Amino acid sequence: MAHDLYRGLRGEDLNKTVRDLGLDEKYLDDPNLAHSKIASIMLREKYGVEDSDILNAVSFHTTGRRNMSTLEKVVFLADAIEPGRNYPGVEDIRKAAEKGLDEGCLCSMLGTIRHVQEQGAYLDEDTIEAAEFLKENK
Ligand SMILES: [Fe+2]
Structure with missing residues (x-):
């Protein structure tokens, strides 16, 4: 349910989120890679998910x-x-x-x-x- 929460972020919204969350610059202008990292961080910080297995499954669902x-x-x-x-x-x-x-x-x-x-x-x-x-x- 959660892995693609931020799949739709594009352009300036995406890049601002990447910067605000302190993610690596390689995620700028790359919604394919960035959305999984953003979703994992937001699950923890905004939705209170603490299970590291769930957070990692979301974070690495694009790359492995x-x-x-x-x-x-x-x-x-x-x-x-x-x-x-x-x-x-x-x-x-x-x-x-x-x-x-x-x-x-x-x-x-x-x-x-x-x-x-x-x-x-x-x-x-x-x-x-x-x-x-x-x-x-x-
Ligand atoms: Fe995805």
């Missing part, structure tokens, strides 16, 4: 990270393959998810890495580390 908890993987993968999702490669991720959480998450991360590199866009290092961690711990 090394050594994710089961809840983090569930939210990450569910977000990637929920029925409303329709993008190239989503069926491969759904098939991988049938084998297990780690398989699904890794397939999604590798797809993101490939896609972002093809676009020449910024690739968050948390995603690379997350994929490497899952490969090493297969």
